[in-house]
Amino acid sequence: MATEARHDGYSDDDDDKPIAFRRSDHNGDSEDARSLSSIIFRNTPLNRRPSKIVEDESDDDEVPIASRLQKKNDKQDSTDEKNSSTLENEGAANKVSGKRLLEKGSSADQSSMKKLKVSSSSTSVSMKQDSLKTGKQGDKRKGKQLSVKEDETDDDDDVPIAKRIKSSNSSNSKKPPAKPKVGKQSSTSSATKSKATRVVSPPSKTRSKKSKKVIKDFNYAKSSKSLPSGDGKKKWTTLEHNGVTFPPPYEPHGVKILYKGKPVNLSPEQEEVATLFAVLRETNYYSKPQFRENFWNDWRKLLGQNHVIQKLDDCDFTPIYDWHLEQKKVNSKRIYFFNDMQVKKASRQKEEKYMWAVVDGVKEKVGNFNVEPPGLFRGRGDHPKMGKLKKRIHPCDVTLNLGKDAPIPECPIPGERWKGVMHYDTVTWLAYWTDPINQGFKYVSLSASSTQKGQSDKKKYEKARKLKDHVDHIRASYTTNFTAKDVSKRQIAVAIYLIDKLALRAGNEKGDDEADTVGCCTLKVGNVECVPPNKLKFDFIGKDSIQYVNTVEVKPAVYKTIRQFRAGKSNSDDVFDELDTHKLNAYLKELMPDLTAKVFRTYNASITLDTMLRQETRDGDVKQKAVVYQQANKEVAIICNHQRTVSKSHGAQVERLAGKIKDLKEGLKELTTNLERAKKGKAPLEGADGKKTRNITPEAWEKKIGQQMMKIEKVERDMQTKEDLKTVALGTSKINYMDPRITVAWCKRHEVPIEKIFNKSLLEKFAWAMDVEPDFTF
DNA sequence: TATTAGACTTAGAATCGCCTAA
């Protein structure tokens, strides 16, 4: 069915291209290749995988993204067993078409499509009553409260058997300290000397009702007996850090807003919130009714019912906005003054203390040591909570995670103290507080360049590589089930097909207090249209309220099944009404250990990159090779639907380039005329600026013409690239989906300095991948 | 079995800061 590929949302532009991939003359073992990578690359044993050569498939266009990429050149490489062994992708390099729309207007209405979630409030209320009564609103979350245990002796009874088995099997299950941690504060801390920080129980999902007891003395530190959550595996043995920093307190500016044209006095607290609103004047939020309503509800609480301000629409925030612009201007200029540079340096030095943690004796960078400042919630899309006031976080909201013997950091705000300290070695976070908007947790963790994150990253890509060995079987399995009698089975089969073929996200259920977005399992009838004879047209709002629009040709059995699932339902009904992500992932685990829906995205992204780089890389300079990489990166970004908004200046930039092309073309015309004149022995014409042009030989004019044409080509290429990438975000796939070892190996094979592809941050993040052999295959 | 807390990854927007051209 070779023709199908042309209709399933992928183009077959490459079909008539010459077989592309040729190995560089330098293999990875060459001296050149080694010297190239002398600093970053170190040769380590090849990460070999079982050899597997798959013969051409007859039905490639029905095969999901990755496998549709061709392996034309594998045979060329077959002398290199390691390199050719695992490519299994067929057909032309396919391209997802026609889905680069940021506008959401055409998307099927997803509102009122949400399922009602069954409330557990009745049970959680009683739980709350039994639990800790610290009186802190921030402790509450979804029917659960943080507890601080009073009696720690009878711990294991509270722990489920499965968890206890795990605990006894690993050293990481060592119980948290039985003794209170009082007095573990830094000796320099005056605030914390007087008020001992509590050692509280963690936000553990293993905590049972029995453990939830009221702490009588807030200042009395207690150890936690609750077992940690996370995956239960030990993440560290010793952990030290200096806590987190807080934004400076609000400094009132005294600029008055106008109410019905008259200046109004505001208290510092009221002014602070008014300023948070005023500075957003040039954003889309400012005019959104939902944003304004939520802001007004929260601001009004601060103003009080009897305040002179009774209506938001009668407020004029211009004076504060102007003040804000002025401040911005002043601040941008201040940097040029020596004193301000000094101030900046000093503040950096102050931050330095919080930038690092010591994990098992190794100094690691902390990712986000600054606590989020107060603000107005900026939920994406049509988030029902947008505009709500995000209150200021204080040290008493923040719980730290530290090694048992680590000193408790001094609280950075004099007179205040941490909410608590725990010693929770099966999680990676260093601190957390409760998100005042969504009652979830906000974590402070190590940076992306840390060993911990690196290992986790590597594990992720190894799992995706493993999928390659199972994917044929998985595809055979879901294909068989397209016609299963059992509806659930059929729904699982079709859902996995879509996840595999289109790299859709799993699609968890969402609540009414979240933006109305969908993924595969939550697709509504209105999101999928059947276009005869066998195409599906998708139009829905996905993660981050980014629209996904795509029309693809699918297997007739899939088309028929989707039509059945839609039959007799309204637009707001679920397509997969017998399916959720739990069932889907449970099924995937039967096919491959630890397999979940998201692994398909990583797999498809990485295999697409690997295959495209092998096919498309030609001899040429580094710049040309970098363009090939960018093209492959773009392909992956399109598959994953990674979009960005068009920059405000895009139009002007393109216009400028168009003007440049026009000028260059006029110049070319002049050059051609002068060439003709030179051939006839005539002097060249005057330049456009009226200046006399030097008389040169026809050969010299020809050379100039060649150079001019190259200039034109370059600017035209730049303009095209700019246009092509105006809505495509390349970074997300580079950071999260494409196995960095593919990139590193390709750089080694083709003598492209890795710095041309990875910036400083990525080099640090992917340090674990730098040793890969040049013949690494995903 | 369904629900959801908790921990983590993934995501686009906003901001920063360096460079270049006018």
Add this chain to the structure above:
DNA sequence: TTAGGCGATTCTAAGTCTAATA
């Protein structure tokens, strides 16, 4: 000197997924 462009970095929202719990 300034403005603008643009890649890098920071910020924090919004997903996924596991396992406890009702």
